Amino acid sequence: MNFIEARKLIHEYIRRDEEENVESILTALDGVDLDVKQGEFVAVLGHNGSGKSTLAKHLNLLLHPSGGTLWVDGKNTQEADSLWDIRQNVGMVFQNPDNQIIASVVEEDVAFGPENIGIPTSEIWGRVERSLKSVGMIQYRQHSPNKLSGGQKQRVAIAGVMAMEPKCIVLDEPTAMLDPNGRKEVLDAVVRLNQEKGVTVILITHYMEEVIRADKVYVMDHGKVVMQGVPRAIFSQVDALKSYRLDVPQITLLAHELHEAGLPIPDGILTRQELVEALCQLY
Amino acid sequence: MLRDITIGQYYPADSVIHKLDPRTKLTATLIYVVSLFVFRGMAGFVAVTLGLLIIIRVSKVPFFYMIKGLKAIMIIVVITVIFNLFLTPGEAIVTFWKLKITWEGLKNAGFLTVRLIYLILGSSVLTLTTTPNQLTDGLEKALKPLNKLHVPVHEISMMMSIALRFIPILVEETDKIMKAQLARGADFESGNLVKKAKSMVPLLVPLFISAFRRANDLAMAMEARCYHGGEGRTKMKPLKYKKRDGVTYVVIAAYFAVVVSLRLVL
């Protein structure tokens, strides 16, 4: 069985007026199927309001589905007693770095998760050290989070999740509030965790550049999965992506435009190097 | 503006007092405060002064740094002195118009000033040598017996430490909101009290909305990291008494005994 399996997942936000009458229903997830294997790097793309954040919050049971089924790590999320088990195994990193750091010292924040699940003191120290090292923040262990840059804060947040030794981390637009350098720092840390520690990664984002390194990409629109496949296959469908309010990396777009203009360039060019090679072969 | 308040901000230094268990420091501070209200006469005054000077010296916090914190309470001290000076009945030394300064009033005012200033200095040693987190940890553990009375000790201390983390963030945010509204021609300074209060609306609404949003996000982030109250929680830095804490308890008890006996004897 896959690490995460969702079948026809539905989530409705129901707004009620003062007399508890249903005022409006917003279907944020509309029959989503999702399969994530252990150790995979999966990206979920979508514009703001496409339902991708709602999906992320289901994966560690911050939200419960209105319909459909979701298995995480072989457990049905409908069963109440699997809640803490799943939360421990599926860590979650949110968009705003400031609003997820609890303690006033970096190492104490990283210890927050292990403290909650009752890890003995001596082991907490080891975990804090290992997870701060894994995101390259060990030299800041004594610092106040307020003095760190956005990228550094977000890496502390990732370390805080890693200290719980989860099998999977879900990152809900972790780079949306960061500058380009911060974005790169965070993404590199995530890719490293995936490749070196074998952590399953689910990255929710609207930056196309960030999903190039993923094993599999899901594209969401209006609560539905509208495209899925390897990055190259996704990026070869430039017009479809545009219709879902997304855009493709500048190089891919250029390759697509050149193709439209009559140059026989292959579909799904992702990097500058690939485009240079393709053009050299044609010339 | 708000950033200039320095009373009791942690001053990092390598001193014995910095290393003490926060519970020890809390107890010692409490005893010191009580001693300020117990002491009487010149001998007692010498004892509490000596006590304070020794603590400040040992804490390695520069003296001028501590004095800076006093500025904020100076106005209270002045008002108290004036009240005591003029309103204590007794034998008049100087009289002008209907006001008279009495010998008793002078004495009262003097001792009260000492008490107030020593109180602030003494308790600021606690906050200057203890990080807010240690302080809440210490409070949580010291107040643990209250749990039996269904006082949510863990929750209170968690709220305190979160508040401490978010105060600087909200201060900075206030600054940003103020600038954004100033750029739209807002005026926070001129006008009478009513107009001024009204002009705060464009500042307070965004600030509250943001604070609620942050609280909401934070609650979700804590839940995602398996937070479920104080039950079954372990600590990365559990509080443990060391030898120096024992010594401190003995010293502070001896100090208190001296102050009390000076009062009884003299």
Added chain:
Amino acid sequence: MSIILDKVSYVYSEKTAYEIQALKNISLKIQDGEFIGIIGHTGSGKSTLIQHLNGLMRASSGGIYYNGQDIYDEDYNRKELRGKVGLVFQYPEHQLFETTIFADVCFGPKNQGFSRKESELKAFSALRSVGLPEDYWYRSPFELSGGQKRRVAIAGVLAMDPEVLVLDEPTAGLDPKGRNEILDQVARLQRERNITIILVSHSMEDVANYVDRLIVMNQGSILFDGTPKEVFAHYQELEAVGLAAPQVTYLMHDLSQYGIPVCGMATTMEEAKQLILQAFAKK
């Protein structure tokens, strides 16, 4: 009409241990009707710089002249200056406070001392200019999406009839489509209202597509100042300070190295496409 900065320096926390020189001897002339981009890292001084332009921050040394008048002159009306140089900060959440969007946009002109009627007329025209559909106007600003909030925030400043509009990271956190919509709208404003636009950004691609003049800030100084082409020609120096030219600029360079004769350099995708097609046509 112009803004002139003459050797402007700004020091944070002067004469303390935390002293930071945020601006170092900045001299700059901004002409009427220009479309300027300012790029740089977080902490490069770009935010400090723009807050000097409307007098929110006061230079530690140096002078600023608006239309030839010294804004630090004692009898200069600095409050009026804030209406002439409109500054829109990064987070619209920091300024929206009224119960309806329309009332919120009226806030600026009311502060300038216009009557209710005049304020409403100005708000009306500002909301039109940012392209927010009329059926939104009487809703709460807090119900809007990120991109719409951004528009309302811009309208709130635009209603003060500024001669210069400064936008700090207007696209941060928006999805690709929302990003392009806002930038297109800003470009339209510049044409239709004929106002000077200063756009602060850390996205090279965004800036290259829109602005006529680019100012690169680094560590409190101006590193480059020129047309995007002139600035991006220094892509190696940009890289040395951790900034990068658009991908297509590198591509052109790579192609000529591999012997494909593309003449000239490109900073936008459209230019790159034309140059490549020309090179292939000549073959």
